[in-house]
Amino acid sequence: MSAFVLERRRAGQSVGLVPTMGYLHDGHMSLVKKSMIENDVTVVSLFVNPIQFCPGEDLERYPRDEEKDLSLLAAAGVDVLFAPGVEDMYLPGHSVYVDETALSLPLCGGSRPGHFRGVCTVVLKLFNIVRPDRAYFGMKDYQQLQVLRRMVRDLNVPVDIRPCPLIREDDGLALSSRNAYLSEEERRSALALSRSLAKAKEAFEKGERSASVLRDLVCSVLSEEEALEPEYVEVRDAYELSEVESICDPVVIALAVRVGRTRLIDNIVLGE
Amino acid sequence: MSAFVLERRRAGQSVGLVPTMGYLHDGHMSLVKKSMIENDVTVVSLFVNPIQFCPGEDLERYPRDEEKDLSLLAAAGVDVLFAPGVEDMYLPGHSVYVDETALSLPLCGGSRPGHFRGVCTVVLKLFNIVRPDRAYFGMKDYQQLQVLRRMVRDLNVPVDIRPCPLIREDDGLALSSRNAYLSEEERRSALALSRSLAKAKEAFEKGERSASVLRDLVCSVLSEEEALEPEYVEVRDAYELSEVESICDPVVIALAVRVGRTRLIDNIVLGE
Numbered sequence: 001m002s003a004f005v006l007e008r009r010r011a012g013q014s015v016g017l018v019p020t021m022g023y024l025h026d027g028h029m030s031l032v033k034k035s036m037i038e039n040d041v042t043v044v045s046l047f048v049n050p051i052q053f054c055p056g057e058d059l060e061r062y063p064r065d066e067e068k069d070l071s072l073l074a075a076a077g078v079d080v081l082f083a084p085g086v087e088d089m090y091l092p093g094h095s096v097y098v099d100e101t102a103l104s105l106p107l108c109g110g111s112r113p114g115h116f117r118g119v120c121t122v123v124l125k126l127f128n129i130v131r132p133d134r135a136y137f138g139m140k141d142y143q144q145l146q147v148l149r150r151m152v153r154d155l156n157v158p159v160d161i162r163p164c165p166l167i168r169e170d171d172g173l174a175l176s177s178r179n180a181y182l183s184e185e186e187r188r189s190a191l192a193l194s195r196s197l198a199k200a201k202e203a204f205e206k207g208e209r210s211a212s213v214l215r216d217l218v219c220s221v222l223s224e225e226e227a228l229e230p231e232y233v234e235v236r237d238a239y240e241l242s243e244v245e246s247i248c249d250p251v252v253i254a255l256a257v258r259v260g261r262t263r264l265i266d267n268i269v270l271g272e
Numbered sequence: 273m274s275a276f277v278l279e280r281r282r283a284g285q286s287v288g289l290v291p292t293m294g295y296l297h298d299g300h301m302s303l304v305k306k307s308m309i310e311n312d313v314t315v316v317s318l319f320v321n322p323i324q325f326c327p328g329e330d331l332e333r334y335p336r337d338e339e340k341d342l343s344l345l346a347a348a349g350v351d352v353l354f355a356p357g358v359e360d361m362y363l364p365g366h367s368v369y370v371d372e373t374a375l376s377l378p379l380c381g382g383s384r385p386g387h388f389r390g391v392c393t394v395v396l397k398l399f400n401i402v403r404p405d406r407a408y409f410g411m412k413d414y415q416q417l418q419v420l421r422r423m424v425r426d427l428n429v430p431v432d433i434r435p436c437p438l439i440r441e442d443d444g445l446a447l448s449s450r451n452a453y454l455s456e457e458e459r460r461s462a463l464a465l466s467r468s469l470a471k472a473k474e475a476f477e478k479g480e481r482s483a484s485v486l487r488d489l490v491c492s493v494l495s496e497e498e499a500l501e502p503e504y505v506e507v508r509d510a511y512e513l514s515e516v517e518s519i520c521d522p523v524v525i526a527l528a529v530r531v532g533r534t535r536l537i538d539n540i541v542l543g544e
Contacts (some may be wrong), residue, residue, distance in 0.1 A: 002430065074283075091425065091426070093374065093512075095373045095375065095422055096369065096371070096372050096392070096401070096426035096427055097370075097373065098370055098427070099368070100368050100373075101367045101369065102365065103367065107358070124427055125426075126426045128428040128429050128430060131430070136506065140297070140305050150367055150368055151368045153368075154366050154368035154397075155368055155393070155396055156400040156401045157400050158274065158403070159399060213371075218435050233376075243514035258518055
């Protein structure tokens with residue numbers, strides 16, 4: 001992988017990396033398309049990273065379909081699929097991790113201890129193997145995006161992090177590989193996530209600037225669906241992820257909800 | 273710094289990095305010489321890294337003489353001295369660190385919590401800024417060398433770590449910037465460090481393979497000097513730094529000793 005990219009780079013070509021855990025959907029493919037526009041060579045990595053799953057999470061049942069992923073990427077004209085094995089990525093005695101100690105603490109960091117350590121570590125490894133000029137991340141994983149931006153800043157990683165818009169189904173459901181877990185009924189309930197955020201956006205656009213009012217709006221929409229168990233609903237500074245009371249600067253409203261055995265996240269950025 | 277190196281690399285030149293905290297001595301200069309032999313361009317970084325000092329350590333009084341360092345490096349023909357400010361290296365809200373979680377725990381890790389986190393973090397930053405082909409570290413900081421080797425392995429850092437022999441004064445004292453702290457009397461007492469290791473080496477060469485016998489030998493030589501307060505004396509696997517009872521594979525005998533307010537370390541590798 002490194003040798004291939006090195007050769008391309010020596011030929012003056014730019015390299016884009018799209019890190020994924022596979023089971024690709026239109027969200028992933030929007031990252032791929034953006035990378036292909038902005039770079040001479042696009043590498044898509046496919047690696048279900050065990051160390052970003054916490055004990056009791058869905059590592060074993062995480063959906064996989066490498067054949068379909070391959071054909072999607074081939075059809076899109078992607079140059080390289082990089083799909084290392086777990087044993088290639090984590091050698092015996094692996095003992096080095098990258099820890100972000102501020103932005104990774106709230107939101108998903110609260111219920112998924114070790115998750116962002118796993119994300120930062122694997123992304124830095126992929127960056128070091130592929131050495132891309134640019135790397136593409138969806139805003140669906142909003143906290144991940146900010147944590148990785150901080151990692152790149154604080155460790156002087158010479159990669160340009162390119163955020164890409166969250167992609168939704170026509171009915172509003174944010175695209176996620178984990179949507180495959182949902183029953184038809186659960187999927188219907190899950191539409192409340194995007195609906196609740198849309199309602200907050202509407203209120204914001206009408207001039208509401210109180211974080212707690214917007215939060216309550218989101219929560220009340222979610223509570224209409226009995227099948228949903230909210231894990232968190234928070235209004236935070238869009239970059240620092242710090243708590244906000246009255247909205248002056250851009251904020252993100254981020255939420256995590258359980259629907260049956262499935263955990264879903266969604267978010268919206270306001271005021272940007 | 274990055275732009276300069278990028279230009280050289282594009283011209284097909286190789287780059288060596290010698291990370292230092294300044295107050296250069298012949299130990300540092302041996303690293304510089306090796307880098308100049310092996311690379312087209314040699315960068316020496318000079319940065320007293322605050323985050324690798326623990327509370328109560330000697331950060332404030334760490335010896336500095338940038339003028340002398342400059343003239344030594346100029347005389348040696350070094351291409352670049354890279355001396356960033358603390359505020360350039362650690363931006364407000366710095367929150368990302370590299371943690372080695374195995375090799376960094378024993379030996380100096382026990383009495384210097386956070387030290388190796390600070391070392392790994394700054395070295396990875398320097399690697400990302402300078403992007404050297406090779407980086408040079410002395411075996412004086414033996415545990416640091418092994419921790420950094422592990423970092424490079426586990427994070428796929430594309431830098432070749434080049435270990436360089438520990439350099440001693442004629443009387444055996446391992447070169448260290450911290451030797452500047454020693455009074456004449458303390459310096460005389462400190463000769464017991466290398467003397468004790470030499471005695472262990474002699475016993476090993478005569479066939480002694482018991483780690484505890486070698487350790488006791490070292491301790492007994494150190495105890496002859498009242499001014500010395502040993503912090504640890506340990507016989508460990510030379511690469512994994514794991515505890516060893518009977519010596520089959522290469523080992524390191526590593527020790528840390530306090531002499532007055534000064535903390536000194538020394539080591540010897542046996543069986544390599």
